[in-house]
Each structure stands twice: as structure tokens, then as C-alpha cells.
Amino acid sequence: MLAIFIGLFIGIILPMQTAINSKLRTFVQSPFTSSMISFTVGTIYLAVMTLISGKSLFVSAATFSDNPWWIWLGGLLGVFYLTSNILLFPKLGGVQTVIMPISGQIIMSMLIDNFGWFASAVHPFGLTRLVGTIILVAGLYVTIVLPDQLEKKNTIEGEKTYVKEVWFWRLVGVLAGMISATQIAINGHLGTVLDSSIHASFISFLLGSVILIVLVGIKERGYKQITLAIGPGKAWWVWLGGVIGGTYVLGTVYLVPVLGTGAAVVIALFGQMIGGILVDSFGLLGAKKNPVVLAQIIGLIIMIIGVILIKLT
Template identity: 45%
Template sequence: MKEVPVLALPLGVLIGLVMPLQTSANSRLRLSVGSPFLASFISFLVGTLTLLVATLLVDGGLPDLGLAAGQPGWLWAGGFLGVVVLTGNIFLFPRLGSVQTVVLPITGQVLMGLLIDHFGWFHSPQAPLSATRVAGAVLLVVGVLGAIGLLDTLVRRRTVAPVLDGGRGEGAGLWLWRAAGVVFGMCGATQTAVNGRLGVVIDSAVAAALVSFTVGVTTLLLIVLATRTPWRLRRLDGRPNPWWMWIGGFLGAAFVFGNAFLAPIIGTGLTVMVILLGLMGGSLIIDHFGLLGARRKPTTALQALGLLLMVAGVALIRLV
């Protein structure tokens, strides 16, 4: 059995827990600035500044990028991949609906995580694919279906098609967007592996996260300028903007750092899965208590069962 540090898995869950908070903060920020690209840019900028301060405090200076001389070009792609994932969800949601926008990228993440571990791509720790790992991945995906409420729909025998595709008819274009959803998820797992390797090469996970965010914020700035997005900040209904709408970048920085820190230690596949467990758990907590302005939606028994299935899936992967 692979030796995993005691605190690695709880840390992964904690990192996943902050992601729904980041989504809520960035969604509220988008309402105030009026543009998803501008909101993403501001979030990335806050994250970049946070990581700059953290790097100076932890490492005592800026990262020595000379350590990466002669390394493959993909080592610098983490920030760009992060922007692809972020922007991809913006385009998926109105075309596929909420369920597929969650499930398809997660499926891509799990699949790519297993492939990266199996082949040792991006110099990741190698963990050959086995029946147990596949079973754990299947349990995790089924658990996600339960956690987002799809199993409730199936059990109650409601019409499932509108839930799955947002009420739109089938067509070649729709299947292309579904394929894109899986690819966006694969990009997310690849980002985890790439940033993890960068952290090993420059001997600092926090510096690797800083490099990733710097690439991401530069990419988003170019997008904002190219689309001539107006720069504005408004109040909704004349009320002051909440302070917490600015923390998305800080939470995103913690997320990217956590991925870069964990991937070289426990592998990309297990990192992706344990963080997904925390993410879905955090989402259920926010919905159950109506936190950060979310509409209160009490957790159902089947959603709780879905979370337990995710725990079981992670446990199977851990036992390999």
C-alpha cells in the first residue's frame, strides 16, 4: 500500500471545502462588475498579490526561475489551463445546464487524474491503473451524482431529460459541448500535475502557485482588453457591496497552492479526488445553511448518501 502522509488527505478535503466559497464570492463579484471576465481577472489579481506576499514571506524572495532552465514548455502552462477551466464553465452552463456543467468536468478530472498516475505523465508519481482504482473512481462519480441531487430526481421519477441538458433537444452541437466539458475537466487535472511538477523543479509549491497565477492574470488581462470589457463597480439595489466578494482570489490562491503541494506527494489522481470530496461537501454545507447569500436548500438523505459514496471511492483509491 502506498505510504501517504497522515495530514495529506485532510488537507485535500480542506482545500476542496474552500472552492464553493470562492465560487460564491466570484459570482457575487461578477454581479457588481458586470462581466465574468473582469470578475475572473480581479479574482486572479487578488490571488497573485496574495501569493506574491506569501512567497516573499515563506521563501524570502522571488522564485528562482533559472532552476527551470531546460525544462519542457508545458511546465509554464498551469496558469493558462486554469483560465481555460474557469472560462469553460462560463460557456458550458447556459448550453448544458447545471448538472452537466458539474458532472462532465468532474468526470474529465477523474479520468485524466487516473491516466496521469498510470503513465506517470508530467513526472507525476506513478500508480498503475487497477480494478480497485477504477472502482473507486466510479464510486466517486456516482457519489457526485447523488450529491448534486440527480439521484433524487431519478428516485422520484421526474422527467430527467430537462435536468440533464437544460431542457434543450439533442444534437451534434450539444454533444460537442459535452465533449468540451470532459476536456475542460481534463485540463483541470493536468493543471494540478503541471503545477505540482513546477513546485518540485523550483523547490517551492507557493512559488509554483505564484507563477501559475501570474500567467493566468496576464491571460485574463489580455482577454479583458481584447473584448473591450468596461471597467465598473456598482452597488446592487443601492446597498453596499459585501466585503466577502473580494476574497475569491485569496481562496483560489490557497486552492492552487494546495494542488501544487499535494500532487507530487500523493499523486494527481488522489489529489483530484480528495479535493472533489471537499468541494462537494462544502457545496452541500453552503446550500444547507444558506451561507453567503445562497438560497437555503436542506441536504436530502440521498445527497448525504452520495457524499458517503465519494468517501468510499477515495478510500478505495487510498488503499491501492
């Protein structure tokens, strides 16, 4: 019961991280600066957790020479995923910013499993996963397309540009999810190499922080924008995005050996959907309030059934 509660908790808080980082972006006026702050805070948090676990923060020279180059790409992919979510949130709202990346994660994770990419164990794409995928697509249609059709947005001439833009961002969300699944596979192998998932997460966050610090320094010509998030009227919780991201990582590290990978992923995804609904329905953490309609609830339930069939087989 405790493991299920933890899985739901870390899933629920993940959409809140996106809402927090999006609010931080409005202060610092840059998605990259917002991502840099989140990554840096998460890196410090995971550094402390790594030391508490008894592991060193450093990596031996042999680790670099004896392993494939791609095990160090997790940080770069994490930068793309986090920054994409910050850009997606004001465009799509909390629910769709959760479910579009989830769709990409499912697609990419099945490809990785089927072909054994990134030193992953091979799990062939069978009939049950095919049925689960069909159900997942049906759930996506009910959640995303059906509400628009019910409101007849697509029949309004003035909404055509809006619809095209929304679908562009939805596709970006799917791509971000595919990159996230790739990052998870890479970090999983790095965790095996380092004999510590927490240490691997710290390394991934550290590399992501370095990339963003360099990127922000070049693109924004300095770091003065950070001060825009400090002062009267600036919510203190905008600095907590990295802590939430680190907590999610630590939660998955605990859950996988207890529940197994499939069950841990399903419970966390269920939590993410709940979190997305809460953020949208109540406009939490400075988010725009987007009431969730019945069709979306039904679609999410259908999606959960599909995810269960995919992940638990």
C-alpha cells in the same frame, strides 16, 4: 489531527470561492472580469507568501531553456477552470459544481498516473482503481440522475430542453475537472523545477492574471466594469475569491508532505463536498438555495468510498 482539520477546511472553502466569484460576476457582468479580479488578488496574495518563504518572484533564463514548454501552461488551464466554475455555479448549484469537476479530475488523474504524462510517476490502473471507478460512477448516478428521476422531471415535456441544457453544463464540468487535474500535474512539475510549490503556484497565478487582463481588455474594451463591484450595496467579501484560491494552494502544499498526496486529495475532496452541500442548503454568499435531498447525501458517501479506493492505492 491538525493536518486533517486543515485539509477539511481548505476543501470546504473552495466551493465558497466559486459562490463568491459568481456573486462578483453579477456585479461586473462578465465571467472573465470576475476571473481576472480573482486571479489578480490571488497572485498578490501568493507573491507575499512566496517572499515570506524566502523565494524570489523571478525565474532564471535557464529555467525557460532547459525545460519543456508545457510547464508554463498551468496559468492558462487555471483560467479555463476558474471561469468554467463561475459559469457552472448558477446553472448547476454548489453540489454539482463540485462533483462534476471532481469526476473529471479523477478521470484525468488516472490517465496521467497510468501513462506518466507531464513527467509524473507511473501508477498503473489496477483492479482496485477499477472497482473504485465503478463505485464512483454509481455514486454519481445516485447523486445526479436519481433525484431527477424521483421528481419525474424527465417525463415532463416542458423539461426536455432543461434536461439537455443541464447535461451540457455537467459535461463542461467534467471537462473543467480534467483540465484542473492537468494543471495540478503541470504545476507539480514546475514546483519541482523551481524547488518551491508556492513559487510555482505564484507563477501559475501570474500567468493566468496576465492572460485574463489581456482578454478582458480586448473583449470588454477596458476595465471600467471593475468599478461596478465597488460602492453601496456591494458586499466586501466578493474580493476574497483569490485569497481563498491561494489559501487552498498553500494548504495542499502543507498537506502533501505530511499526509501524502492520496490522503491529502481525499480529505480535501471530502471537504469540497461538505462545502458544496453547505452552500446549496443555506444559500450562502448570495447563492440560490437548493435543498440537498437524501439521495444526494447517499450518492456523495458512495462517491467518497470510490475516491478513497482510487486515490489511496
